[in-house]
Amino acid sequence: MPKLHQTPVLFAVAGALFVPPAAHAGHAVGQDGNWTFGGFGTLSAVHSGEKQADYAANPLNPGEAGATRDWSYAVDSRLGTQLTYNNGGHWSAVLQVVAERHLTHSWTPKVEWANVQYQVSPELSLRVGRIALPLFLSGDYRKASYALTSVRTPVELYSSLPISNSDGIDASYRWNAGAVKNTTQVLFGGTSVPLSDVTRVKAHKLAGISNTSTAGALTVRATAIEGELETPLLQELFSAIRQFGPQGEVLARRYEPDRKRATVLSIGASYDPGEWFVMGEIGRVNARSMLGDKTAGYVSGGYRLGSFTPYTTFSKVVANTPNRVAGLDLSTLPPPYAPAARRLNMELNGLLSMIAEQDSTSLGLRWDAASNAAVKLQFDHVRPRSGTSGTLSNIQPGYRYGRSFGVFSASVDFVF
């Protein structure tokens, strides 16, 4: 079957590349087309005190801090470039390519966005192609870390839904209600993310609405997104569980990750009058499977002293469903089947213990060292909870549950 989800992307890339460059500048403003090239990048080094697992900012971009390496450059480091074309009228196109570490252990640059925009009026714009998902307060620009005060967005919330773009269409409308300026965005699309060289997780029929309101120094963003996940993982486990009759069927249906409707609801606010800022956000990500139903949030604040910004964050994620279940009822099974059922129960509970429950406290300092570069130092005290391994990955055999650890990060973010 053709990869339908890539069609809008190809269309947009073609659009971005083959729109003929307009005549050189020199006409009146807004009359001529123009190309803009820019980019962003982060170079970071991260050290984790937990040596039996790896600390990562995002499950799709695994860091290697802890078990794999003493100091990892893979947690936050990335390079992004962006080419924009504006025809001087209603049309524009953007192509953004980002190189960062992927689950497939490569740093191959990937097309983050490729879309064509038609500005119907100053208020209404339509886009088609690969588009940023309007997730969370900083979801659209989290990869351009220069725009963040901290080294990275809080992992408890942002790694709950690691995808950052969707292939499809969106419409964005600006409107004012008194002194409150609003932008409402609706989107429809889908996405496909490689988990390994052979497996991909796909989201179909992604539909979402997001509204951002600003009034003076206050910004509030609320988002609701729903989609159907196609996660061809653990099929053997769930077909084995199904061998155990009706109770196996019920259990498999409840926890298998494939063909499940996933919902994300989030609301966040920031207040930034200039000399200081506070922000907070809460979101619920429900995958209706062993991937979990989680609620996560954080509060963060900072004070700007010249080119230095000390900041602090408290962040937390909890599971709304049990991290441990009874599983198949062994007492109703003929004794010879019990050991197999017990093994499946253990396997299922092993998966459920990976649904993150964790909180962390961070202290950091941002230094705007140059006009387009910022140096950041950050210390996180991370506490995985409720017998889970939190947001850690690459759990080693000697990992001890319930142990808190420290993470130290130093990064340089730049834009050009």
Place this chain on the structure above:
Amino acid sequence: MGAFSMIRKLLCCLLLALLAGPAAAAELVVVVSARSPITALRAEQVADIFLSEATRFPDGGEVVALDLPIGSPLRDDFYLKVANRTPALMKAYWTKRIFTGRGQPPRELPSSQAVRKLVADNPTLIGYIDRSALDASVRPVLVVH
């Protein structure tokens, strides 16, 4: 009418004094074309236009902002006073807008004179210039202290 012209002179002096502001501070005026129907704007309205948060004048006409070069003292002063943002915060602001594909910063011109010249010719444009560059071709709509 002696009294009338007296009042006019007084008002003129007052306006000049207002435009001049404290002698030591940089003197910035936000200008539109003398042909524009716009006569005055509030600092928040100007900030919205320069931050691409608003794409129309309060009367509904489309508006395009013109900027001075990055690093120019006038520019730093303008954003600090009108938008309460340091150069680093402005850079972070545009990083968010650019790398979400949601717009580009205003076009930059080399000097107050260059801004005045373009603004004078086009009622959809708005710029900020050094008060000393002010002439009859443009209308000040906000004095930035």
